[in-house]
Amino acid sequence: MQHFTSLSDVANPSALLAEAALFVQHPHQKSHLGKGKSLGLIFFNASLRTRMSTQRAGQLLGMDVTILNVSQDSWQLEFEDGTVMDGAKAEHIKEAAAVMGSYCDILGIRTFAGLKNRIADYAEHVMTAFQQYAGVPIVSLESATRHPLQSLTDWLTIHQQGFTHRPKVVLTWAPHPKALPQAVGNSFVEWMQAAEVDLTIAHPYGMDLSPDFVKNTPVMYNQDIAFEGADVIYAKNWSSFKDYGHVNDKERDWQITAEKMAHTNNAKFMHCLPVRRNMVVADQVLDSPQSLVISQAANRIPTAQAVLATILETL
Amino acid sequence: MQHFTSLSDVANPSALLAEAALFVQHPHQKSHLGKGKSLGLIFFNASLRTRMSTQRAGQLLGMDVTILNVSQDSWQLEFEDGTVMDGAKAEHIKEAAAVMGSYCDILGIRTFAGLKNRIADYAEHVMTAFQQYAGVPIVSLESATRHPLQSLTDWLTIHQQGFTHRPKVVLTWAPHPKALPQAVGNSFVEWMQAAEVDLTIAHPYGMDLSPDFVKNTPVMYNQDIAFEGADVIYAKNWSSFKDYGHVNDKERDWQITAEKMAHTNNAKFMHCLPVRRNMVVADQVLDSPQSLVISQAANRIPTAQAVLATILETL
Amino acid sequence: MQHFTSLSDVANPSALLAEAALFVQHPHQKSHLGKGKSLGLIFFNASLRTRMSTQRAGQLLGMDVTILNVSQDSWQLEFEDGTVMDGAKAEHIKEAAAVMGSYCDILGIRTFAGLKNRIADYAEHVMTAFQQYAGVPIVSLESATRHPLQSLTDWLTIHQQGFTHRPKVVLTWAPHPKALPQAVGNSFVEWMQAAEVDLTIAHPYGMDLSPDFVKNTPVMYNQDIAFEGADVIYAKNWSSFKDYGHVNDKERDWQITAEKMAHTNNAKFMHCLPVRRNMVVADQVLDSPQSLVISQAANRIPTAQAVLATILETL
Numbered sequence: 001m002q003h004f005t006s007l008s009d010v011a012n013p014s015a016l017l018a019e020a021a022l023f024v025q026h027p028h029q030k031s032h033l034g035k036g037k038s039l040g041l042i043f044f045n046a047s048l049r050t051r052m053s054t055q056r057a058g059q060l061l062g063m064d065v066t067i068l069n070v071s072q073d074s075w076q077l078e079f080e081d082g083t084v085m086d087g088a089k090a091e092h093i094k095e096a097a098a099v100m101g102s103y104c105d106i107l108g109i110r111t112f113a114g115l116k117n118r119i120a121d122y123a124e125h126v127m128t129a130f131q132q133y134a135g136v137p138i139v140s141l142e143s144a145t146r147h148p149l150q151s152l153t154d155w156l157t158i159h160q161q162g163f164t165h166r167p168k169v170v171l172t173w174a175p176h177p178k179a180l181p182q183a184v185g186n187s188f189v190e191w192m193q194a195a196e197v198d199l200t201i202a203h204p205y206g207m208d209l210s211p212d213f214v215k216n217t218p219v220m221y222n223q224d225i226a227f228e229g230a231d232v233i234y235a236k237n238w239s240s241f242k243d244y245g246h247v248n249d250k251e252r253d254w255q256i257t258a259e260k261m262a263h264t265n266n267a268k269f270m271h272c273l274p275v276r277r278n279m280v281v282a283d284q285v286l287d288s289p290q291s292l293v294i295s296q297a298a299n300r301i302p303t304a305q306a307v308l309a310t311i312l313e314t315l
Numbered sequence: 316m317q318h319f320t321s322l323s324d325v326a327n328p329s330a331l332l333a334e335a336a337l338f339v340q341h342p343h344q345k346s347h348l349g350k351g352k353s354l355g356l357i358f359f360n361a362s363l364r365t366r367m368s369t370q371r372a373g374q375l376l377g378m379d380v381t382i383l384n385v386s387q388d389s390w391q392l393e394f395e396d397g398t399v400m401d402g403a404k405a406e407h408i409k410e411a412a413a414v415m416g417s418y419c420d421i422l423g424i425r426t427f428a429g430l431k432n433r434i435a436d437y438a439e440h441v442m443t444a445f446q447q448y449a450g451v452p453i454v455s456l457e458s459a460t461r462h463p464l465q466s467l468t469d470w471l472t473i474h475q476q477g478f479t480h481r482p483k484v485v486l487t488w489a490p491h492p493k494a495l496p497q498a499v500g501n502s503f504v505e506w507m508q509a510a511e512v513d514l515t516i517a518h519p520y521g522m523d524l525s526p527d528f529v530k531n532t533p534v535m536y537n538q539d540i541a542f543e544g545a546d547v548i549y550a551k552n553w554s555s556f557k558d559y560g561h562v563n564d565k566e567r568d569w570q571i572t573a574e575k576m577a578h579t580n581n582a583k584f585m586h587c588l589p590v591r592r593n594m595v596v597a598d599q600v601l602d603s604p605q606s607l608v609i610s611q612a613a614n615r616i617p618t619a620q621a622v623l624a625t626i627l628e629t630l
Numbered sequence: 631m632q633h634f635t636s637l638s639d640v641a642n643p644s645a646l647l648a649e650a651a652l653f654v655q656h657p658h659q660k661s662h663l664g665k666g667k668s669l670g671l672i673f674f675n676a677s678l679r680t681r682m683s684t685q686r687a688g689q690l691l692g693m694d695v696t697i698l699n700v701s702q703d704s705w706q707l708e709f710e711d712g713t714v715m716d717g718a719k720a721e722h723i724k725e726a727a728a729v730m731g732s733y734c735d736i737l738g739i740r741t742f743a744g745l746k747n748r749i750a751d752y753a754e755h756v757m758t759a760f761q762q763y764a765g766v767p768i769v770s771l772e773s774a775t776r777h778p779l780q781s782l783t784d785w786l787t788i789h790q791q792g793f794t795h796r797p798k799v800v801l802t803w804a805p806h807p808k809a810l811p812q813a814v815g816n817s818f819v820e821w822m823q824a825a826e827v828d829l830t831i832a833h834p835y836g837m838d839l840s841p842d843f844v845k846n847t848p849v850m851y852n853q854d855i856a857f858e859g860a861d862v863i864y865a866k867n868w869s870s871f872k873d874y875g876h877v878n879d880k881e882r883d884w885q886i887t888a889e890k891m892a893h894t895n896n897a898k899f900m901h902c903l904p905v906r907r908n909m910v911v912a913d914q915v916l917d918s919p920q921s922l923v924i925s926q927a928a929n930r931i932p933t934a935q936a937v938l939a940t941i942l943e944t945l
Contacts, residue, residue: 052419082908082913086807086909277409364729367730374696592722593714593715601724
């Protein structure tokens with residue numbers, strides 16, 4: 001595995017899932033694999049789980065971890081080619097990425113969608129620039145359009161439930177007061193399409209994800225009907241793809257409540273966190289035994305270990 | 316020891332003091348005790364000594380240390396139950412604490428009093444939420460009402476003076492331009508009441524600490540008289556407990572000067588730092604051989620080692 | 631070597647250069663030299679290369695590294711003696727430096743010139759205060775007037791070109807929209823005067839560096855003539871020393887372009903980074919095979935290893 005920025009970077013997703021499951025059982029296996037190697041975690045945006053879990057995953061593999069908050073610790077970077085840099089941006093990504101790559105054996109990059117310019121966001125300028133200029137493997141810690149470490153974690157969490165049948169998994173939009181990227185939704189769809197699950201997407205009219213991600217996955221506009229027979233409810237807000245970045249704040253009744261969960265096949269509840277209580281999901285659901293959100297978050301460490309170990313083994 | 320948030324968490328304070336004294340002599344003892352274990356240091360507020368010394372203590376015990384500045388690195392957390400999270404706060408402490416606890420073997424938490432609402436501050440919502448939801452041992456790196464790592468350090472520093480009699484220790488209020496919490500004062504009183512010292516508290520009228528902390532400790536309103544015969548002067552500002560958070564900026568003559576120190580029994584001068592020179596204490600006192608402030612600060616490492624080692628030995 | 635803040639701290643610069651060259655070949659040599667030792671990196675100003683490379687250098691030598699962003703993680707420090715600290719600054723450098731020194735075996739300090747008061751900047755209050763009060767070796771991570779880790783790196787990079795003759799090295803001023811310190815320029819001159827090179831300084835009229843640094847080094851005000859026969863072009867902006875801190879934004883034609891490079895002896899292009907493209911230097915130069923900027927930045931790790939190892943060997 002050269003990079004880990006989307007499903008298509010992974011030659012054998014099932015083997016990666018199995019590796020992650022092995023790290024759940026044996027967190028200290030391969031603790032010398034990364035010895036003497038450096039993991040750089042570069043944050044253009046805020047993070048809690050990704051920062052802590054990926055740092056921990058690197059440490060557990062014996063790596064030295066270096067964290068850089070780009071705008072707090074250093075300065076703004078320029079991503080445009082050919083520009084005259086006489087403004088606020090002090091360094092071009094060409095130099096910054098190449099230098100970071102010369103200091104680290106693997107780089108993890110977090111960058112969010114700006115949600116102003118869909119073409120720019122979906123071109124993934126930041127992630128592709130690092131892949132182009134850094135000269136070392138790049139691990140996405142969430143990019144403008146995808147969050148593959150989260151999706152592999154989600155897959156692992158569903159896998160751990162031990163469903164004896166092909167489970168019905170519903171990705172449902174839920175209300176949120178602020179404009180959020182489509183990255184988690186896109187990426188979940190991408191990975192679930194490759195998994196042994198029946199995936200349904202549910203959201204209000206007009207809140208469709210990109211057709212490049214949805215493909216043939218069934219989409220429903222009635223949440224109650226979508227929930228019928230579901231084994232897993234995966235809730236997530238995203239802002240509009242069509243009216244790019246627009247916040248839909250009218251559909252408050254898309255909140256995941258106990259009443260809605262009652263339509264399901266005693267489904268598990270999943271969310272990538274952070275989650276806004278009583279906005280995205282009711283306390284009653286989140287605090288119920290059906291909620292997997294904490295073990296889902298805990299799975300971020302073995303997942304990151306599997307990804308880092310797979311890359312380390314090729315260095 | 317399950318947690319370390321106040322004196323009452325410590326079954327045997329004298330044994331903990333002895334352990335700290337041992338780490339002064341042998342900083343590299345037990346350097347494998349924390350191997351493979353993770354220490355998370357979570358800062359809701361600024362820190363210099365606590366951050367650097369606790370990180371170093373963890374490293375010396377072989378732990379992997381992860382630091383999170385909550386508001387800079389991640390986002391604001393919600394602490395209220397049952398609220399509809401449609402405002403600025405992106406995550407509830409219930410999830411945040413549980414997730415951090417799933418990533419770390421021990422969590423250190425720093426949070427200051429808001430000094431607006433006495434009942435809320437003294438309820439210690441942040442520290443108790445972490446104890447309730449994190450599922451791992453919690454070490455206070457200073458909470459709204461206590462700073463036990465500092466107090467254990469202070470005790471160790473007094474212990475190191477080798478007084479052959481029961482020393483007279485005076486905790487004296489000193490002037491400061493800004494509203495400071497009562498945490499260091501409260502906590503010093505709590506620990507000194509358990510130590511083999513004669514403790515006196517001195518402060519201007521109206522600047523009393525909480526009676527729940529003061530208990531039967533003598534209080535004097537005349538600094539000169541309080542200083543008579545003192546072996547240790549421990550200076551610290553706090554804002555009003557009664558008129559909660561109010562700054563008393565009239566009592567500038569409570570500054571610790573050489574003239575005032577002359578009333579003592581050639582007393583040692585202590586302060587937890589940071590200290591404002593010529594406001595809290597005169598240069599002449601701070602730069603005198605009587606001042607213990609630097610060795611007091613240096614003692615933060617062995618103290619934190621003792622606390623972490625005691626917890627690690629129970630994991 | 632007690633400290634590393636300027637060339638004059640180094641007893642044998644050639645031996646230090648040789649040590650750095652050895653770390654280029656063997657990055658993992660002496661990986662146990664710093665075991666159990668703590669490196670504190672204290673940032674008063676932003677950093678990317680220096681932060682990442684010095685942290686990595688410490689890790690490669692087996693040190694535990696602690697990073698503090700002074701104003702973000704802690705609070706503002708006071709540097710004036712005798713002042714009444716009733717303002718914004720919460721702690722005096724006397725205490726802060728002594729405490730940091732008690733927590734770390736070596737301290738690296740980054741502080742920029744304020745560019746308001748030349749006498750204050752050139753007195754190097756911050757760096758000298760740490761040397762005076764910390765009680766441990768101080769490594770400059772760039773101070774108000776010098777950047778010796780960069781200069782040693784620059785020397786190493788020139789050395790690696792294997793010139794068979796005494797190379798002509800031109801330090802040329804280049805345009806920049808903001809007020810930058812003279813530190814990199816000063817320091818480069820200081821170190822090149824001790825190296826086996828012919829150094830020329832080129833800049834517009836009025837942009838002279840301090841005569842205390844320039845000494846007998848030839849200065850030219852015509853960039854084209856200065857470039858003739860050059861083997862190395864080292865570009866760097868600085869604000870005015872004479873009209874202290876003033877930005878010269880009229881001399882845009884001092885930008886390093888391919889046309890200008892054509893005057894040289896097929897010279898290598900160097901810059902310490904970050905560099906503003908098409909302001910300081912044209913894309914065409916920076917993206918050409920003549921540009922050494924990335925390997926120059928990569929050399930920051932072995933250079934920092936050489937400095938830290940030399941200090942560690944004396945502890």
